[in-house]
Amino acid sequence: MQLTLDRPKLISLAAGFTDNESLPVEETSRMLRLILSNARISRESLQYGSTAGDAVLRKATAERLKKADQPAARYDGNYKSDSVLITHGSQQFLYLMTECLCDAGDIVLVEDPTYFVYLGILQSRGVAARGIRLETDGLDLSDLERVLEDLKEKALLPRVKMLYLVSYFQNPSGVTTSARKKADALALLRRYEKHAGHPIYLLEDAAYRELRFAGDDEPSALTLSRDRVIYTGTYSKPFATGIRVGFGLAPEPLLTVLTRVKGNHDFGTSHLAQHIVRAALHSKAYQKHVGVLRERYAAKAAVLCRALKEFFPPTVNWQVPRGGLYVWAQAPCDTGQKSPLFQRALEKNVLYVPGELCYAEDSTRPIPQNEMRISFGGATETEMTEGVRRLGIALKQLS
């Protein structure tokens, strides 16, 4: 992101920025007029709130999730206001959760590849990561079992605290893990818990769930367990990243501990930002905007795919995305930060995310060196086409 902000001529196919043209300027203005013209609400929104978040927004969040998970939402207790913590983006929830659950020396299971900023969180807290292979339809369960068995043999299961899953239109791979696979993964974790001596949680990161433009929604992991699933989502990417409101749900006693830690971090998320989201949900401006965004990203993804087809050599593999912000590609050459491809791309003022950054440091398996994440979020259609054209030239020269 910093590079993008510093070099305005750079075409960034790397940054996780959202589409600039479709940001809800009108909607946000309208919400703010509503909020600030109301004598009571205006003052409330400019004053501190409670640490866990605005009560109305927590309730709306729980209810929306329950509705999204119907008819599979069998555990009422998973969808209570009291289970919801409002955070400064879902990123903050990931941080707080990891702080609460993991000590230095602990282990978190992650997907291979996974959200690289989460790897940064783990590293900063001295927590190790073990990568679990990802298939085109989600987590490779036999690999999960193999890793759990290996950890059991090495008597390391007591250090394993959770499995982190970016389960919808994964960042970076675009892969969605089905509810069936999530259930099987949970059952596997349960099976190994007796050797761990404590619960092994499934932390489901659903940041991209609402950015779906093809196929049907999958029920969340909250439909699968009363006491082993932690879920986080966001109102930022589907509405406005500049507002920065996310949320997470966790079973007790985790949520109480999380709320205390949130109190230490910042006392609670900006009340004004929460009120904007609350008003947008209430007025359906949010839901309408998500609809607009879905069409927008579908169109942008189509432009990107067309460019990939036209300019990339046929030796590069990639999947047509069904949601999210990313296309994940396998090249026939090295794509790393020090590779000729990355350097040549930079010379041509194009940036992508080298796939190697999305893999945990896990000495039990090699890290693929030939992948890249290409975003259709922030760049315009013209920029994407031009960026892919330039990247395609570099790829043809090097592969």
Added chain:
Amino acid sequence: MQLTLDRPKLISLAAGFTDNESLPVEETSRMLRLILSNARISRESLQYGSTAGDAVLRKATAERLKKADQPAARYDGNYKSDSVLITHGSQQFLYLMTECLCDAGDIVLVEDPTYFVYLGILQSRGVAARGIRLETDGLDLSDLERVLEDLKEKALLPRVKMLYLVSYFQNPSGVTTSARKKADALALLRRYEKHAGHPIYLLEDAAYRELRFAGDDEPSALTLSRDRVIYTGTYSKPFATGIRVGFGLAPEPLLTVLTRVKGNHDFGTSHLAQHIVRAALHSKAYQKHVGVLRERYAAKAAVLCRALKEFFPPTVNWQVPRGGLYVWAQAPCDTGQKSPLFQRALEKNVLYVPGELCYAEDSTRPIPQNEMRISFGGATETEMTEGVRRLGIALKQLS
């Protein structure tokens, strides 16, 4: 805070809420109209920014501080944009700084009494605190020396990372530490550094600096050292706590590390919130509002003091505040959470902060049991008078 939000009939003289009536509803509306009617700025404000914060706001922050510290602002390097990190309230800066600088088992020197949420941060991170006595004009330097000498004898100086000072209208005591005393404290820290083997920083928390309604401003500790002072302040309390924008300044390499940690926590503070503050500073709406608030709090403090004089028994001691949000009082009886006074106050639906909560767990000295923090921030004038009347009855019965 939670108790206040849950029991609407309670008169809270405890919460650190700001005055509700003077919240800048009109000003915020005006700023938002400016921001959201501008084609470029509106999109910028609704999109991710950079982790360290909006460049214009960082610059304005550095410049305002330099101006406030004139003519003593001799170290230009202390007032650069690059030294500023924008945070989700100054609370978040305190957390990030402590995360960066302290390991579990380390020691931070704090004032006796000090900001109790900071004690919570230290505790949550396994960092010990040593209390330094506070006099009516600030830190007791001979006590600071005594504690440093004690730590040296016990070979604990290598664990001492910083002195945390709430130097303006301290929460909870209302005391301001003069620039002279800050200079002497820094010199003392320097003297003991060779036994520590690393820098011992002065972390100056200036959250209440702008809420001054009597006397002159003191230059900050940034005027005293090029490389040992960390400074944090906020735009929340002097404008709107619901917007939640604070900032901190630190010398390199601390600021780079801090920014990386901030990236892990949340990627950067809400861009919209930063734009509101930026616009308010640029248009001087902020400065004007601070002027209004100063008069408002001066009036509220006067009402509180009048009530204290009228209703409290003369055996209770307290100082007339010159800024901030609090009066600190010494009673002739126990004030703790389990004391008859606190219980009786709760029965009468009045809440204050028991002084004992504001002291570090530090076995080298006893914790005073007879103090209380009374806020003139959130309660209305009528509520304050009535709350103090009820508290006064309880005090007279028990002392």
